[in-house]
Amino acid sequence: MHQFPIRVYYEDTDLAGIVYYANYLKFIERGRSEWLRDLGIDQVVLKREGMVFVVRRVEADYLAPAHFDDHxxxxxxxxEIGSARIAMRQSVIRAGKTLFSxxxxxxxxxxxxxxxxxxPALVAQLTQN
Known part of the structure; x- marks a missing residue:
């Protein structure tokens, strides 16, 4: 499992002072990008080689709010990995509590x-522990 730290900034919140719902999608996008980077996968190189990963589907559950300055x-x-697709489970956690999955x-x-x-070489990188 890959972990990526995020701090909530004022710009991430709405009028109620909680993280705006769409920003969780930005947070998990950053998490996926850092996961790929940590696996040694350079998305710029993939693009030059004529391939990119795009989001096809997101099933999301908002379980509890995050607030300004939360860590x-x-x-x-x-x-799961298929011939042309991958599925990722992602969560946003605060102090051990899942806020978003x-x-x-x-x-x-x-x-x-x-x-x-x-x-196949990319599959090998994606499936390394």
Missing amino acids: LSVESQLH ALVTLVCINDAGRPVRIP
Whole structure:
């Protein structure tokens, strides 16, 4: 499981002083990007090679609010991998309590926007512990 720390800034909150719901999607996007980086996967290089991962589906549950100046952790874990897609389980945690959880499905596409197989070497990187 990969962990990425986040601090809640004023800009992340709404009029009620809680994290605006759409910002959780930004938080988990950052968590996925850092997970890939920590696995040694350079998304810029992937793009040059003609492939990118795009979000196909998000199933999200908002369980409890986060507030200004909270210290959060985004936890990301590979759930499933197919020939052209991966599914990730991601959570936003504060002091051991899950505030937000999501199942995110990503598809690997080429420059034309068509799904492509994830190369075996990339699958090996994605599945390393």
